[in-house]
Amino acid sequence: MGQDSSAEQDPTVGQDPTFIQHPAYGQYGEELEMEPESATTQSLAADQKPTEGQEPEMDSVEKLFEDLGGPHGRNISDSLSDNKKLQRILEEFLGRPASKDPDYQYLVKHAKKSFVDxxxxxxxxxxxxxxLAIQKTFSRKDQSFKARQLKYHRWLALGMKSESYPFQNRDPNGMPSTTRIGVLVNPTACASCGKRGANMRCPNCCSLQDEAHVLEKTAYCNKKCVQDHYKAHQKxxxxxxxxxxxxxxxxxxxYRKNGLLYLIDENWDRAGITGRHVFIPPPKGLAESEEMYLGLLLWAQAEEVKLSPSFLIDYILQPVCKEIKIVYTQTRNVLSPHCQMSADGKVTNLNLHRHTVLKLTLRSDETYVLDLSAPQFGWKETLAPWDAWTNLRAFISDSEPFRSGSKKAIESTAELTGLDKEQQVARTKLMKEIVKEVRNIKDLGETLNADDHDFQQTKYMFTRMIENKIFLVIKNEYHKPEYRLWLCGAPNYGVRVSKSYTNVLKELWINPKEYDKLKESGTDMRKWWGDRIDGKLKDNLDTSGLTIVTGTSPQPLNLRDLTNRQK
Structure with missing residues (x-):
């Protein structure tokens, strides 16, 4: 749910989806035998009258989907060879006669956009x-190339549920999406070493977060296994x-529509023009349940495991693990598909992105998944045995050894926007403060051997320490005026943290009531703001070092003079 962009709304279908950066698709990607065209397709093709002696020409839209081949998705799809093939297919599509298909303009628009960059x-x-597919209904009898492609892509968008695979002649292997991993795991096997007959239970996993998001009541065979596994729960x-x-x-x-939960962002313009503080309370009031709240809170946060939390993972988990890997997956059997929609209408469907998890190999050689953002998919397990999780939840596309992150790594991550990087730097700072305090709490081994009263007391101390440390850092650092937001001018209109520009911006920001009043009166707020900051600020917005002037003036005033001027 990053900053909104200036993408226009799509009048042909609804909203314009965002780009996918790291897709990876699963095993249901075999080429499918194509069946004869539907009556609908044949009637469209008949509109293109052939001359005498020529074969009837297929409708342009149907020909496009025929050229794309059978629905597939076995490999990561943005390889060079795939792109070259698609470029040729789209060029041919754009060169054909116009179609009467109702989705022709939508397809033309995005075929052209594919060549922009x-x-x-x-x-x-x-x-x-x-x-496009998520907004369609399909007849079972429609076996056109278009229908088959869109049926498949609708299945992708809704989370690749095993029981809803769209092709009756090719039922995929696998359990239904509603299967609980706990049922697949022997409840008497030790969660740390794998030995059967374990009769101990984790004393904390039912209250550390909430019972629904921890795998059953985890079993252990001895105190050593409890100690090893407990640290993952704390993370x-x-x-x-x-x-x-x-x-x-x-x-x-x-709101819910077409099987998806849509998350609608407010316009970032208001936040930047009124100087909102960068961090705000999460939207708990919008959620219908605790599960939905966690899904909103952790939406699109899977990639973060490589960034700000990484050194904490290193501190807590490395001592009890033989190996930790970052694993990239394609999700399947998603229970609650989410789509984020920016104020400008761009849509992000995470089911078409890669999902990042940690694979933990304990010293006992048992393997587990640590999926910290699992609630965004409606899943109830953040920590689960690796084999059971992969059999039900994901296809593996790639992996790499886990390495501790750093501020430098965060700054060099191309996918992060300016605000995302600020967020990661703040989280790294919080993690460091927490680790300092962890060392002052009672030894973990001593805690796990204590009676129930002492254990609960230490757990309470640990929880309060985290909450207090986070509160103090946020209050003392990020409630300062330097961490208010401002809206850059034309042409990008991005939102940034004020920092060194704060003294100038204090005279330019308006309060929320003023903003709402101007907006309700029909004022073009971006133009109004551009005129207001015209010539008063500048910012290096291009990574190559090109200075882009905010507002409309090509010659900004001296920033130092503005900052030091007398009020």
């Missing part, structure tokens, strides 16, 4: 087809508290 991108097209608690303290996305509303 160079070669066409197969993952971008997948997102467009999925967004889950910290992750949630950290995200609550550094939440920055303003949701206007949420």
């Amino acid at each position: 160079g070669p066409s991108n197969t993952s971008y097209l997948r997102q467009q087809l999925a967004h 889950d608690h910290m992750f949630r508290r950290l995200h609550e303290a550094t939440y920055m996305y303003r949701l206007a509303k949420i």
Whole structure:
């Protein structure tokens, strides 16, 4: 739910989806035998009258879907060879006669967009087809090339549920999406070493976060296994508290439609023109349940495991693990598909993105998944045995060894926007403060051997320490005026943290009531703001070092003079 952009709304279908950066698709990607065209397609093709002696020409839209081949998705789809093939297919599509198909203009628009920034991108097209498909209903008898492609992409968009695979002649292997991992796991096997007949239970996993999001009541065979496994549970608690303290996305509303939960962002213009503080309380009031709240809180946070929490993972988990890997997956059997929609109408469907988790190999050689953002998919397990999780939840596309992150790594992450990087830096600072305090709490081994009263007391101390430390850092650092937001001028209108520009911006920001009054009167707020800051600020907005002037004036006033002037 990052900053909104200036993408226009799509008048042909609804909303314009966003680009996919890292897709990875699963095993249901075999080429499917195509069946004869439907009557609908044949009637469209008949509109293109052939001359005498020529074969009837297929409708342009149907020909496009025929050229794309059978629905597939076995491999990561933005390889160079795939892109070259797609570029040729789209060029041919754009060169054919116009179609009377109701989706022709939508397909033309996104075929052209595929060439805006160079070669066409197969993952971008997948997102467009999925967004189109989610709004369609299909007849079982419609076996046209178009219908088969859109049925498949609708299935992708709704989370690749095993029981809803769209092709009756090819039932996929696998359990239904509603299967609980706990049922697949022997409840008497030790969660740490795997020995059967374990009769101990984790004393904390039912209250550390909430019972629904921890795998059953985890069993252990001895105190040593409890100690090894307990540390992973503590990581889950910290992750949630950290995200609550550094939440920055303003949701206007949420609603369900076409099998998806849509998250509608408010316009960032208001936040930048009124100088809103960067971090705000998460939208708990919009959620219908605790599960939905966690899904909103952790939406699109899977990639973060490589960034700000990484050194805490290193501190807590490395001592009890033989190996930790970052694993990239394609999700399946998603129970609660979410789509984020910016104020400008861009849609992000995470089911078409890669999902990042940790694979933990304990010293006992048992393997577990640590999926810190699992609630965004409606899943109830953040910590689960690896084999059971992969059999039900995901296809593996790639992996790499876990490495501790750093501020430098955060700054060099291309996918992060300016605000995202500020958020990661803040979370890294919080993590460091928490680790300092952890060392002052009673030894973990001593705690786990204590009686129930002492254990609960230490757990309470640990939880309060996290909450207090987060509160103090946020209050003392991020409630300062330097961490208010401001809206850059034309042409990008991005939102940034004020920092060194704060003294100038204090004279330019307006209060929310003034903003709302101007907006209600029909004022073009971006133009109004551009005129207001005209010539008063400048910012290096281009990574190559090109200075772009905010507002409309080509010659900004001297920033130092403005900052030091007398009020």
